[in-house]
Amino acid sequence: MRINADFDKPVILHPEDMTWVPSPLPGVERKMLDRVGGEVARATSLVRYAPGSYFDPHVHSGGEEFIVVDGIFSDEHGDYPAGTYVRNPIGTGHKPHSKNGCTILVKLHQFDAADSKQFSLDIADLEFVDSGTPGVEFAWLHRFAGEEVKIVRWAPGSSYPEHVHQGGSESYILEGSLADEFGEYPAGTWERTPPGWTHAPFSEKGCLAWTKTGHLTSDKLGKFVA
CATH class of the missing domain: 2.60.120.10 (Jelly Rolls)
Structure with a gap:
């Protein structure tokens, strides 16, 4: 799958230009902003979790970076409210879910192998x-x-x-x-x-x-x- 995969061209997507599409997991939808690959891909997406939804446990083979746009995103490491920025480098893993629903902007498979610091930050701080x-x-x-x-x-x-x-x-x-x-x-x-x-x-x-x-x-x- 290739979505906005010509990186020599500018891309501008307004909210009305994007469509939510189902992910493989019930209650989890995505707006695919750019993508090169299948279900495992170099990808930038908005991901929306319905209340009570979750994603299967997985390992970040190419790293994961995201910011919580609204709601509260959770995994076994903690709860991350809107305004939280998270980096999970190559080799880390988790089982994400959201009790009350949330939206995140997430980038996958875009880490330098030497960029190994795992952390989260609250914009308010x-x-x-x-x-x-x-x-x-x-x-x-x-x-x-x-x-x-x-x-x-x-x-x-x-x-x-x-x-x-x-x-x-x-x-x-x-x-x-x-x-x-x-x-x-x-x-x-x-x-x-x-x-x-x-x-x-x-x-x-x-x-x-x-x-x-x-x-x-x-x-x-x-x-x-x-």
Whole structure:
């Protein structure tokens, strides 16, 4: 299966562009954002758990990274409410479930083999720092070998100068709305742009976004997009 598998092209998916499809487990649905492979795949997805649903125990052969968008996600290691960011490196495993339902944005099979730190962070506990541009601040989630994952917060009326994402970029709008010269991206929008993409983003009403950069170069994509 190949969904948005040309990583040389930008992809923008607004909430109304995405369709929930059943997973192999009852009560668990997915919006497949990009995918290369079958049930085991290099994949980026929104996954929605109905109350009381679960996924079978499994091992992350390529690693797993996710952020809880709403509700509470759980496994045998703990409960992760909305705003929690989790990294489960290659070789880790769990049995996920949700008592009352939840939605997560999850990325699978995209870990560097040497990136072995397992952890979770609550966005509410993070320290935001000034980006150097008035009204735009960010908090670090993870950094490794050129990959950078952040939460970026935009004050109403703020803007960021035109810049280039040399290693590609990806973002998911958690709250508010972001825009650039190519369009407007309300909460629930996912976008991915290739290395060398240039834009000048701004937010009229304010925005909170999960962002990842530096992970879409040919050497990092490697075998996952063959």
